[in-house]
Amino acid sequence: MGRYIHNLISGGEGLYLDFKYCISDPQKIARTLSAFSNTAGGKLLIGVRDNGSLAGVRSDEEYYMIDSAARLQCDPEVSIRTRTHTINGKTILEVEVPKSSTIPVRARDEHGKWKAYFRQNDQNFMADKVILQVWRRSGKARGLLLRFEETENLLLNHLRGGSVITVGEFRNLAGINTRRAEKILSDFILCGLIKYEANEKGIFYRLSDNFETGS
Numbered sequence: 001m002g003r004y005i006h007n008l009i010s011g012g013e014g015l016y017l018d019f020k021y022c023i024s025d026p027q028k029i030a031r032t033l034s035a036f037s038n039t040a041g042g043k044l045l046i047g048v049r050d051n052g053s054l055a056g057v058r059s060d061e062e063y064y065m066i067d068s069a070a071r072l073q074c075d076p077e078v079s080i081r082t083r084t085h086t087i088n089g090k091t092i093l094e095v096e097v098p099k100s101s102t103i104p105v106r107a108r109d110e111h112g113k114w115k116a117y118f119r120q121n122d123q124n125f126m127a128d129k130v131i132l133q134v135w136r137r138s139g140k141a142r143g144l145l146l147r148f149e150e151t152e153n154l155l156l157n158h159l160r161g162g163s164v165i166t167v168g169e170f171r172n173l174a175g176i177n178t179r180r181a182e183k184i185l186s187d188f189i190l191c192g193l194i195k196y197e198a199n200e201k202g203i204f205y206r207l208s209d210n211f212e213t214g215s
Helices: 002-010 026-038 061-072 129-140 150-159 167-174 178-190
Strands: 017-020 042-046 081-087 090-097 106-108 114-120 123-126 194-199 202-207
Touching: 002 042, 002 081, 017 026, 026 042, 026 061, 026 090, 026 106, 026 114, 026 123, 042 061, 061 090, 114 129, 114 194, 129 178, 129 202, 150 167, 150 178, 150 202, 167 178, 178 194, 178 202
Parallel strands: 017 042
Antiparallel strands: 042 090, 081 090, 106 114, 114 123, 194 202
16 A cells, blocks of 8 residues: 555656645645546645655544535535555545536635636646636537637737737737637637646647647
């Protein structure tokens, strides 16, 4: 069993794995549960430091807080599965989070507002209105018809060559309102033409890897 945990840790944090030294706030852990649920599922290892060293779960209160985060701080509730592992006298709590069949899963913040998150590499990011539209419409995307007019072609021409764009930049470039900019971006994502990425500065959009610039 120790080898299993060590093998997980050796791969480092990433899209499917997150280390938590401890849980002191159910609302904070709910963000990670939301992000895993909305992306591809994943595992939390509680009692593991960021550098992969073992700290161990400090108290039974942490078990309560992870359960509280899943049941009370996420909407809809997240159905987690937990297992404990004892390694060198230290208890590691493994929390498995499935990808949700009902997206978005939102987490309640410190002000009581519900926000949805997604996972990219080893970080969680809050979804913007474009991503929320994509999630809501993803089951209805079949048969989506795009009309390539001046604004749509302006966006594609801007993105060719590896450029990226934010909602605000697209709105200003095309001289359109925010709502229309968000709608066009979500349409393009649903059709596989562009994709979204995030960093510490925010969310931006680029051409999909399989988009042929000559099309």
